Amino acid sequence: MIRIALRMLLGDKLKYAGLVAGLAFATLLITQQGSIFAGFVLRTGAWIRDTGQADLWVMDKQVEFTEDRKTMLDSSLLRVRGVEGVEWAVPMYKAYMPCRLSDGTRVVVRVIGLDDATLLGAPPIIESGALEALRQDRAVLIDAADAQDELAIREALGDTSKRPMQVGDRLDLNDHEMVVVGRYRRTTEFFWDPLIYTTYTRALAIAPPERRMLNFVLARVKPGYDHDAVAAKISELSGLQAYTEAGFEARSEEFILRKTGILANFGITIALGFVIGVLISGQLLYNFILDNQRSFAAMKAMGASNFMLLRMVAAQVLFAAFVGFGIGVGLTALSGNFLEKSELAFNMAWQVPVFGGIAILICCLFAAALSISRVLRLEPAVVFKG
Amino acid sequence: MNTTTRHALAVDCRALTKQYGQGENAVQALRGVDLDVRTGEMTYLVGPSGCGKTTLISVIAGTLDRTGGSCHVFGDDVASWGERKRAAWRGRNVGFVFQALNLVPTLTAAENVAVPLMILGEGHDAALKRAAAMLERVDLGARTRSLPAQLSGGQQQRVAIARALVHEPRLVVCDEPTSALDHETGQRVMELLRSVASRDDRALLVVTHDSRIFALADRIAHMDDGRVQRVESAPSSH
Numbered sequence: 001m002i003r004i005a006l007r008m009l010l011g012d013k014l015k016y017a018g019l020v021a022g023l024a025f026a027t028l029l030i031t032q033q034g035s036i037f038a039g040f041v042l043r044t045g046a047w048i049r050d051t052g053q054a055d056l057w058v059m060d061k062q063v064e065f066t067e068d069r070k071t072m073l074d075s076s077l078l079r080v081r082g083v084e085g086v087e088w089a090v091p092m093y094k095a096y097m098p099c100r101l102s103d104g105t106r107v108v109v110r111v112i113g114l115d116d117a118t119l120l121g122a123p124p125i126i127e128s129g130a131l132e133a134l135r136q137d138r139a140v141l142i143d144a145a146d147a148q149d150e151l152a153i154r155e156a157l158g159d160t161s162k163r164p165m166q167v168g169d170r171l172d173l174n175d176h177e178m179v180v181v182g183r184y185r186r187t188t189e190f191f192w193d194p195l196i197y198t199t200y201t202r203a204l205a206i207a208p209p210e211r212r213m214l215n216f217v218l219a220r221v222k223p224g225y226d227h228d229a230v231a232a233k234i235s236e237l238s239g240l241q242a243y244t245e246a247g248f249e250a251r252s253e254e255f256i257l258r259k260t261g262i263l264a265n266f267g268i269t270i271a272l273g274f275v276i277g278v279l280i281s282g283q284l285l286y287n288f289i290l291d292n293q294r295s296f297a298a299m300k301a302m303g304a305s306n307f308m309l310l311r312m313v314a315a316q317v318l319f320a321a322f323v324g325f326g327i328g329v330g331l332t333a334l335s336g337n338f339l340e341k342s343e344l345a346f347n348m349a350w351q352v353p354v355f356g357g358i359a360i361l362i363c364c365l366f367a368a369a370l371s372i373s374r375v376l377r378l379e380p381a382v383v384f385k386g
Numbered sequence: 387m388n389t390t391t392r393h394a395l396a397v398d399c400r401a402l403t404k405q406y407g408q409g410e411n412a413v414q415a416l417r418g419v420d421l422d423v424r425t426g427e428m429t430y431l432v433g434p435s436g437c438g439k440t441t442l443i444s445v446i447a448g449t450l451d452r453t454g455g456s457c458h459v460f461g462d463d464v465a466s467w468g469e470r471k472r473a474a475w476r477g478r479n480v481g482f483v484f485q486a487l488n489l490v491p492t493l494t495a496a497e498n499v500a501v502p503l504m505i506l507g508e509g510h511d512a513a514l515k516r517a518a519a520m521l522e523r524v525d526l527g528a529r530t531r532s533l534p535a536q537l538s539g540g541q542q543q544r545v546a547i548a549r550a551l552v553h554e555p556r557l558v559v560c561d562e563p564t565s566a567l568d569h570e571t572g573q574r575v576m577e578l579l580r581s582v583a584s585r586d587d588r589a590l591l592v593v594t595h596d597s598r599i600f601a602l603a604d605r606i607a608h609m610d611d612g613r614v615q616r617v618e619s620a621p622s623s624h
Contacts, residue, residue, distance in 0.1 A: 011492020303477020
């Protein structure tokens with residue numbers, strides 16, 4: 001009877017197409033908004049992942065996310081190095097600074113100061129120039145994407161077009177002239193200000209006097225030691241807070257989502273998608289069952305049990321849900337392909353289609369429950385009425 | 387008792403009553419029906435609209451509960467069973483030809499005919515094969531793949547008859563089978579029904595208004611005001 005149920009579903013092509021289109025639209029709404037949300041979430045931890053070489057991040061107890069500007073005493077570095085299980089620990093500086101380009105354009109940038117000796121914490125991909133060139137006088141590394149956007153410069157006064165900033169170009173950081181010695185590539189972040197790398201000592205030298213303090217300590221855990229345990233030990237002994245890479249990412253993510261209201265905003269959109277899905281698929285399924293009510297009643301009169309009719313309706317609902325979901329997810333993936341080439345955040349992690357699938361299934365089961373109750377209440381004798 | 391000899395009792399209703407609704411809104415559809423339907427015969431239930439014919443066949447076919455009296459079909463008191471057992475009994479023992487036909491519009495003629503077999507658990511392909519053979523018997527062998535909308539009224543009625551007989555039920559219940567047909571087609575449909583359905587172990591119960599087909603009945607039960615007023619034998623023998 002399952003095949004008969006599916007033939008009943010597929011037989012009316014227009015209604016079937018409407019039902020599948022409704023479910024596909026609901027899926028698209030849920031999974032696309034979900035993917036964009038996941039894309040934003042992923043971006044909140046992009047800088048932490050790009051930094052990569054350290055096992056632990058140590059910072060002031062009040063720091064809540066990557067851009068927080070709470071400082072520590074320089075002695076914090078030594079305290080971290082003294083904790084058992086720490087293989088090495090290096091300082092890192094991060095601060096916002098005013099920047100003036102050679103054409104006079106003013107922008108605010110984020111400056112990262114890397115440990116002078118090791119340059120640990122540097123971005124993973126150097127596109128042009130070399131990381132070691134940072135040790136040259138007044139050297140900075142700029143992001144290749146920033147170079148074509150916020151850091152692009154006009155050749156001459158009055159030029160309407162700009163050219164990307166190149167190795168050898170100069171810029172002023174907090175009124176200190178710097179030279180670009182390389183361009184790197186990084187993952188697109190949640191925050192948009194250009195990110196400029198230099199050495200730790202130089203970053204402190206150019207920073208305003210009140211900002212000349214340590215922000216982060218990057219530490220590596222000795223082999224055989226548990227990362228979480230060492231992090232807990234650092235927190236306990238130093239009075240600072242230490243996180244694993246994933247821990248700091250989760251902390252930043254939680255803070256950003258909470259403070260920006262992104263979670264609530266996307267949650268509302270996704271919930272709306274769910275409600276629209278329930279309404280559309282519910283109405284279409286209900287109408288479909290209503291249209292077939294006499295057929296179901298006739299089958300009931302001919303001996304079909306309620307359980308058999310339930311299985312038939314369930315087969316119809318699940319089939320429509322499966323096809324609608326497939327098309328919806330396909331369209332989301334397709335739109336993701338286009339979005340990937342743009343600035344927009346998009347990350348169709350496996351959780352997104354799984355969540356979307358569950359949501360659509362709930363949509364359909366909810367809608368089907370309304371319709372099925374009608375079928376179960378059917379009096380088989382109704383078929384004798386003209 | 388399950389007797390299946392010629393002219394054995396297929397349906398035995400005594401003092402059968404059926405009331406719809408309660409209190410002031412109560413409608414007494416059956417007011418004490420006494421009726422015998424015998425195997426090997428085609429029995430007509432006739433009478434004016436609202437006299438209780440459809441209610442009576444609904445109770446006999448096990449699709450509606452009675453309010454009082456007794457009704458045994460092939461010795462079984464179906465109303466005393468639960469819905470699941472009753473549905474299984476209907477599936478095995480009753481063939482239906484509905485007034486509105488109730489063919490599923492999106493299924494082919496063969497699929498429509500195969501539905502009772504699939505309800506009984508027969509496999510899809512085997513059921514379709516038997517359905518095609520049944521359609522052959524009602525002269526629709528060439529239309530097995532046609533949708534109901536592609537068939538004439540008479541052809542649709544024949545599909546409904548094939549569906550009612552394909553699982554070889556012992557009781558065939560027909561509700562106004564000729565009401566939507568012209569006289570000639572109606573006559574042909576009833577002749578077909580008699581020819582393919584008549585068997586010594588099978589009973590046919592036909593509700594009709596159509597006096598033009600009375601000649602085909604073995605017995606005619608006249609109903610009025612919720613009772614069987616009289617039963618007369620066929621005007622001609624078959």
